[in-house]
Amino acid sequence: MSIKKKLSIFVLVLLLVPMLLLVLSTQHFFDRQIQENERNYLQVAMKTVRNDMENRMDEMRKAGLLFAGDSDINKAMYDDRNRLAMALNNLKRNFNYLDYVVIVDRENRILASSSPYLLYPDGSAVKILAASSMLFGKMHVSEEVVGLEELFTKDSFEYDNFSIKILNQSPGAQEYLHKALMGIVVVPIRDKSADNDVIGAIVLCDVLNNDNYFAERYSRNLDNSFLAFSIDGIRIASNIQTDTKSNFVGSRAPHETGKYLEDDKQYFGKVDVDDEIHVF
Numbered sequence: 169m170s171i172k173k174k175l176s177i178f179v180l181v182l183l184l185v186p187m188l189l190l191v192l193s194t195q196h197f198f199d200r201q202i203q204e205n206e207r208n209y210l211q212v213a214m215k216t217v218r219n220d221m222e223n224r225m226d227e228m229r230k231a232g233l234l235f236a237g238d239s240d241i242n243k244a245m246y247d248d249r250n251r252l253a254m255a256l257n258n259l260k261r262n263f264n265y266l267d268y269v270v271i272v273d274r275e276n277r278i279l280a281s282s283s284p285y286l287l288y289p290d291g292s293a294v295k296i297l298a299a300s301s302m303l304f305g306k307m308h309v310s311e312e313v314v315g316l317e318e319l320f321t322k323d324s325f326e327y328d329n330f331s332i333k334i335l336n337q338s339p340g341a342q343e344y345l346h347k348a349l350m351g352i353v354v355v356p357i358r359d360k361s362a363d364n365d366v367i368g369a370i371v372l373c374d375v376l377n378n379d380n381y382f383a384e385r386y387s388r389n390l391d392n393s394f395l396a397f398s399i400d401g402i403r404i405a406s407n408i409q410t411d412t413k414s415n416f417v418g419s420r421a422p423h424e425t426g427k428y429l430e431d432d433k434q435y436f437g438k439v440d441v442d443d444e445i446h447v448f
Contacts, residue, residue, distance in 0.1 A: 206436075206447045210447070213393060227263070232372050233355055236355045238255070256269060268319055268350070269371065270370070272370075273368045274365075285320050287319055298371050301356055301369055302369050307356065309354075310352055311349070315346060319375075327346075332418050334402055336419065336420075347400070357369055382397075394407055401423065403416055403417055406419075408446075410442040422448060426448065
């Protein structure tokens with residue numbers, strides 16, 4: 169090979185390598201920028217849905233306070249369970265998203281409930297939270313994951329409705345997730361005619377299993393975006409859709425396939441959902 173050709177190749181390499189490095193670094197920069205924009209978009213979206221959920225909890229809190237402050241309810245706590253049951257039914261009609269409501273006395277025994285199949289066993293999370301709320305005389309507001317066997321009789325409509333059949337099982341398998349994600353508000357009821365002592369409480373719960381209220385509100389506000397809630401990696405409520413499928417409840421969430429962001433306590437990544445790339 170002549171010196172001229174060698175020089176030409178050398179010059180070409182000198183030109184191409186920096187250009188290639190520039191292209192690669194530019195592409196890397198743009199990829200990172202796109203990823204950062206996607207993360208920022210989804211974080212804003214998370215704030216939107218959290219705001220919706222907090223508004224729901226605030227509404228439950230106000231409903232509980234209004235109920236506990238009613239003078240007729242105050243009197244009925246002692247000897248009129250029928251009056252309590254009627255008031256509870258009215259409450260349910262006005263707030264039809266409430267899935268589990270109990271009125272208890274100061275000994276934490278049920279006086280009225282929203283369903284004949286509702287359970288309130290000793291040691292259950294709901295009963296412990298109610299006891300604590302009455303003991304300290306303070307309202308309790310939180311989100312909890314609770315076993316359905318603590319809430320409803322097995323094989324009841326509520327138990328079956330909130331159970332989640334796990335998808336993509338082996339042929340013949342019938343595995344279900346029997347846990348519920350719910351918002352819970354406990355409001356102590358005080359005796360206004362005496363020393364304002366706590367004489368009971370009302371417990372209001374909104375179960376998210378198979379409930380697309382928040383997911384649908386979310387997608388109306390944010391185009392081409394979906395929302396899912398999950399317990400133990402299983403989606404319990406979702407409005408995810410693709411061209412070939414519209415029900416992903418019971419499917420596995422892709423958290424572990426993404427990068428965990430320690431500062432934000434979030435997983436971020438991309439996943440193939442029915443031949444569509446979804447960013448989560």
